[in-house]
Amino acid sequence: MGRFDTVVIGAGIAGLTCARMLADTGRRVVVLEARNRIGGRMHTERSAGFPVDLGASWIHGIADSPLWELVRALDVPTIEFTVGSFQPGGRRIEHFDATGAPMGADETEQWIADVGAADALLVDAVARSSPGESYLQLTERALAASGLAPERIGEIREFFRHRVEEQCGAWIGDLDAHGLDEDAIDGDEVIFPRGYDELPRRIAAGLDVRLGHVVESVARRDGGEDEWLVRTGEGDFVGATVVVTVPLGVLRSSAIRFDPPLPRTATGPIARLGMGVFNKVFVQFPERFWGEGTYAIRALGDAGARWHSWYDVSAISGIPTLLTFAAGPFGRSMQALADEAVVDDSLTALRALYGAAVGDPLAWWVTRWGEDPFAAGSYSHLPIGSSYRDHDMLAEPIDGGLHFAGEATWGAEPATVGGAYCSGHRAAERLLGRPVDRAEFAAAIVRRER
Ligand SMILES: Cc1cc2nc3c(=O)[nH]c(=O)nc-3n(C[C@H](O)[C@H](O)[C@H](O)COP(=O)(O)OP(=O)(O)OC[C@H]3O[C@@H](n4cnc5c(N)ncnc54)[C@H](O)[C@@H]3O)c2cc1C
Incomplete structure (x- = not known):
């Protein structure tokens, strides 16, 4: 002993x-x-000869860290990658609208402005919230006060839901009104090429x-x-x-x-x-079908119902690679599927955006942190x-x-x-x-x- x-x-x-x-x-x-x-x-x-971060990837904001x-x-070398926290804008994101069509510059600008306006109302609603209220109640209050068109409200509602899933691994209706208070990003975000x-x-x-x-x-x-x-x-x-x-x-x-x-x-x-549960799916492709300089891809509507956000992490391996997440209730249910089924489903979503340009994958990695007995989930909320x-x-x-x-x-x-x-x-x-x-x-x- x-x-x-x-x-x-x-x-x-x-x-x-x-x-x-x-x-x-x-x-x-x-x-x-x-x-x-x-x-x-x-x-x-590292079994493929390059690093794949199956757990944490980012420092979410390097200022005062x-x-x-x-x-x-x-x-330790790092690569700047400042859309790891589900921002609507900032670094270059390829946005797709609810029909699966790419948004033009004006449409993208309007989307970012609308999310920004709803977010400002949300901050106010959270500040005035009563104990016991859920984040979902507050987002609904903010959206009702926004004066935006019903379709746009539907899209932002979805964006808020996905943001809670990614940041907390939880369903928006389960999260406390203050559940994202500490989520501010100060400074750039970075990832680790080694x-x-x-x-x-x-x-x-x-x-x-x-x-x-x-x-x-x-x-x-x-x-x-x-x-x-x-x-x-x-x-x-x-x-x-x-x-x-x-x-x-x-x-x-x-x-x-x-x-x-x-x-x-x-x-x-x-x-x-x-x-919460937050799982990662990395997929490597023979060719890049998204734009040079694109940090992320985001889809609204049916195409983005399950797989809505993709992050270009090709810089780590030098091979065209997208990283997507399955989090919250979907992150839990997805764990029951075989890797191939998960990847196929995510590719269907990508093909709805990019069509036949999406080649057959070379390799993939799928995590199941919710089933790991020494983690029993991904992170707290x-x-x-x-x-x-x-x-x-x-x-x-x-x-x-x-x-x-x-x-x-x-x-x-x-x-x-x-x-x-x-x-x-x-x-x-x-x-x-x-x-x-x-x-x-x-x-x-x-x-x-x-
Ligand atoms: C998929 C995923 C993505 C993430 N992305 C990010 C990110 O981009 N940026 C970020 O900042 N954070 C991210 N996080 C969160 C981050 O990884 C964690 O907050 C952090 O690593 C937790 O460190 P820890 O030391 O508290 O716990 P852990 O790293 O979990 O360490 C706890 C240790 O305890 C061990 N253990 C468990 N049970 C026992 C036992 N019975 N006996 C002995 N040992 C035991 C475990 O094996 C583990 O090694 C992510 C997490 C996940 C799962």
């Missing part, structure tokens, strides 16, 4: 950041990871990480000093403190038993917060009645040295790599009882690599 100052559960970016910061001060730390790889929801697949500071300090998992891999270098260790229980032991017994199928570990970074979906599934049972400061947020305070409440240390970290515990930016990174930093600072300088943390990683 190993004894440690801190046992960290989960080798995603939150757990690894926390463990590295603690280990840098000389603490004895072990990281227990259920899978046979590190990175968690940062998962880069601690994660971006880390990327710069580690000199694969996003470079970050967790470099943070993890030199750490004691035990792969294939599925944690089953965390129990406080009686005795003089505080001590926690962490039980895995591969053996037991004892820590003076424990940091739990498993995803909210895993906490909600009760896969890990806590003894004594968790207090209401933890069980309340775990019950109130939601875990706010169902009706929950609030951003629930995220931070979940991170409140529990008597005797039990801490939680991970994206679901960071209220200022949940559901992101940036939030998970900050939550790991916060847990380390709380355990050490003093600030940890992020620049020094990054510099130490670089020094160790020399």
